[in-house]
Amino acid sequence: MNSFRWYPRPPVTSGDRSVNRDRAPRRRRADIEVLEPAASLTAEEYALFAQIGQQRRVEPGERLFRRGDLGTTMYVISQGSVDLDFGDDLVAKRLGAREFFGELGLLIGDHARSADATVSSPGVLVELRQQEFETLVERDPRLLAHFLRRAIMRVVLNEQSLIGRLRRRNLDLQTALDTLRATTHRLTQTEELTRTDELTGLANRRGFHLHLQQRRRTDEQPGRGLLLIDCDRFKNINDDHGHLVGDRVLQGVANILRSAAGPDDIACRLGGDEFCLMIKGEHRDDVMRVAEFITTTAHALHEMQPSPPQIATLSVGACLVTPDTEWDDWYALADAALYRAKRLGGNRVEWQDDALAPA
Numbered sequence: 142m143n144s145f146r147w148y149p150r151p152p153v154t155s156g157d158r159s160v161n162r163d164r165a166p167r168r169r170r171a172d173i174e175v176l177e178p179a180a181s182l183t184a185e186e187y188a189l190f191a192q193i194g195q196q197r198r199v200e201p202g203e204r205l206f207r208r209g210d211l212g213t214t215m216y217v218i219s220q221g222s223v224d225l226d227f228g229d230d231l232v233a234k235r236l237g238a239r240e241f242f243g244e245l246g247l248l249i250g251d252h253a254r255s256a257d258a259t260v261s262s263p264g265v266l267v268e269l270r271q272q273e274f275e276t277l278v279e280r281d282p283r284l285l286a287h288f289l290r291r292a293i294m295r296v297v298l299n300e301q302s303l304i305g306r307l308r309r310r311n312l313d314l315q316t317a318l319d320t321l322r323a324t325t326h327r328l329t330q331t332e333e334l335t336r337t338d339e340l341t342g343l344a345n346r347r348g349f350h351l352h353l354q355q356r357r358r359t360d361e362q363p364g365r366g367l368l369l370i371d372c373d374r375f376k377n378i379n380d381d382h383g384h385l386v387g388d389r390v391l392q393g394v395a396n397i398l399r400s401a402a403g404p405d406d407i408a409c410r411l412g413g414d415e416f417c418l419m420i421k422g423e424h425r426d427d428v429m430r431v432a433e434f435i436t437t438t439a440h441a442l443h444e445m446q447p448s449p450p451q452i453a454t455l456s457v458g459a460c461l462v463t464p465d466t467e468w469d470d471w472y473a474l475a476d477a478a479l480y481r482a483k484r485l486g487g488n489r490v491e492w493q494d495d496a497l498a499p500a
């Protein structure tokens with residue numbers, strides 16, 4: 142039987158013996174797990190440690206040390222229990238009779254504590270400092286060597302489990318990041334879809350107007366031309382060869398517009414068999430050159446295979462876009478020119494009627 146020496150409760154100080162009654166640990170029971178057996182002293186070790194260490198009575202809520210405190214004392218629980226809290230997202234541990242903690246403080250000296258240690262039920266602790274440790278070494282070196290081996294094993298195991306937990310956490314983070322990336326990608330795609338014509342892959346009317354708005358905010362060189370492009374007798378192609386052939390013709394027109402468009406230009410399917418192309422161009426000749434390229438390419442392809450057609454001949458109305466006017470003005474100008482091209486039999490480009498152009 143051990144003879145305990147009882148000490149009055151020590152005054153509130155910093156370090157190992159600090160007591161903090163006002164700050165009892167806030168803890169959920171589910172967060173507390175019982176420490177693995179490796180933290181317990183054997184009966185033989187306990188008898189020796191209790192005989193040589195200093196006995197100390199403790200009360201619930203008493204803070205033995207805080208995370209980061211430098212400590213040189215190891216503790217063995219004789220009676221009662223102590224909670225170790227390693228930080229926000231690590232599982233706290235509740236230690237009971239014969240279990241020990243704080244041994245690194247004793248073995249390394251001035252070791253920064255890795256947990257808050259708080260008494261959770263009334264009891265008695267055995268404290269061992271350097272001088273008691275020396276006595277232990279002298280008294281029973283074999284038993285102490287055995288204890289030290291287990292203490293080292295415990296540190297290694299704790300470290301391994303910490304690494305495991307960090308790995309799992311890292312994996313969770315990785316998964317969360319992947320999900321975020323996939324969601325962002327899906328959203329971007331959805332946004333992209335609302336701006337794009339499904340059949341041809343060109344901008345749709347909405348995409349085109351968003352592009353115009355953006356250009357209005359950033360464009361330093363406003364010299365542009367607008368081409369309105371319409372398939373000739375497209376209804377006949379649908380009627381004679383079916384909608385699938387008609388669809389392929391529309392895709393063929395889109396390909397010609399793509400090949401005519403420069404990096405700063407935008408091609409759009411406005412709807413049905415009507416397209417437009419906004420191109421860089423200060424002068425009529427710049428714009429007409431592109432327009433002629435479009436009609437002659439379509440015509441040449443149409444000649445190569447008239448039936449079933451891969452393309453229709455095209456009519457184009459062309460105009461210059463001035464920065465102080467709006468889409469409706471340009472559209473009216475180009476549409477009037479397109480109407481003329483149609484009336485003249487199609488397969489041609491007509492330039493804006495300058496008399497109609499805004500001053």
Ligand SMILES: Nc1nc2c(ncn2[C@@H]2O[C@H](COP(=O)(O)OP(=O)(O)OP(=O)(O)O)[C@@H](O)[C@H]2O)c(=O)[nH]1
Binds near residue numbers: 372375379384414
């Ligand atoms: N295959 C196909 N046909 C479409 C699509 N959208 C509209 N159309 C058809 O395109 C045809 C357009 O006919 P119109 O506006 O009369 O034009 P058009 O026959 O080219 O006449 P002109 O312009 O005067 O030469 C209609 O028959 C529509 O049904 C589509 O996505 N695919």
